Amino acid sequence: MGVFNEAWGWFTTSTNWHGEDGIPHRLLQHIGYTALTVVIAVVIAVPLGLWIGHTGRLRGVAVALTGALRALPTLGLLTLVVLWRGIGLTPPITALVVLAIPPLLAGAYAGIESVDPRTVDAARGMGMTEWQVLARVEVPLGLPLLLGGLRSAVLQVVATATIAAYIGLGGLGRYVIDGVAIRDYPQILGGSLIVVVLALALDGAFALLQRLAPA
């Protein structure tokens, strides 16, 4: 248990709470990378997923594509983008967006598909346009699954955003990667624990949100 005590010592060292390398700054960076990634991934994947779910077109392609994307190793993809674009924010965000797209896409089309076809037919029968059917019937009813996809994407991204530190950016991964480099185990454990707590907190928030969503 020695290393846990030392990690506690790392948390209670006041210099670890200030400046560029301090916990608040690294935490904000980490949340920033996560938020940026999720916003980009939502913009790409959710409209596509809604369209697939609504029209039933390209479903086979979407299933195959999300399966293939899930199999891509994020660190390998990061290196590939670095070789193409150099270091900076683009490589980690690209790699993380690719990670976030499959659960969002799957959540979106599965959410729409889960709506009872009779309900959709009834909506059409009432004279709703296709847009109205999607916006007023399918999206609200498919919301729990849609949110489930978002929850899964956010969790994966927040846990994987540590890779940004691999190529010199900040975030909580800095503690893990710098710690490994100099065998500073309390720092590694401390950094990892913050990632775990952040992930659990976000998951808890989504659990609450999903419960509030109309089922």
Add this chain to the structure above:
Amino acid sequence: MKLTRTLGGLTAAVLALSLAACGGSDPTKSSSGSGGSGSSKSIVVGSAAFGESEILAEIYAQALSAKGIDASTKLDIGAREAYIGAIKDGTIGLVPEYTGNLLTYFDPNATATSPTDVNAALGKAVPSGLKVLDPAPGEDKDSLNVTSDFAQKNGLTSIADLAKVKGLKLAANPEFKTRAYGIPGLEKFYGIKDISFTPINDGGGPATLKALTSGQVDVADIYSTTPSITANNLVTLEDPKSMIAAQNVVPLIRDDADSDKVTQVLNSVSTKLTTDALLELNTAFAADSKPTAKQVASDWLKKNGLA
């Protein structure tokens, strides 16, 4: 089409890397089936778990065999803790080592950095029953590299010249930030301050190289025997104040495995092992045809008239 080809090439590279990492031999088995005695009649040459160490072990073993000394190999043993243990208990009799790292392993408080100081200190630090022979001139160590354009534009040949460059941007592994040969050393030895440091965690690999060649950083820490240095015409900056500790290749051998003849053979090999020779060996090992360490070693020994 282009993407397909890039991806195909990448897959091939990854496969090749993982194959190279395996080293093609079972680390739990000695290729001769013997081992354990470490007697002067038969020498088991061990190696660490990376390409250069395996090539060097093959070179030692084949050079000894060529002179009629029975030698076998036991490659890819693992990290230093593992193969030092193996040489202490006699499972292996000989292993290629690097002076600076071996010195810090035996004496964690060692401060010597220049090749002569390191060798002298190492001679004293090696535990009884083991000894090091003459070190080779070649070194595999951290080295600071710039592109040839950047070197020309700023008139750089040595680390000391970096003091002229304002707002210096440097990429290296994360530990460079705190190690004596890193940011603190640059200030202490050369008075270089205010460096913008980018930690890239790939040991001077492709991401570090890309950051340097694309001009995102000015200086990159890359191991001195990495083929990418020559492939990209990088300029390795000299280190006149020995900020970076010497890492000459050196044979670490058990007393009971050594003899005058063994010493003579290994010393004649060591004189030929320059940093350029190490670079050449690593480049050959990384070639598209993916030769084995054994093949690379054998070609080099023939070329240098040692086998």
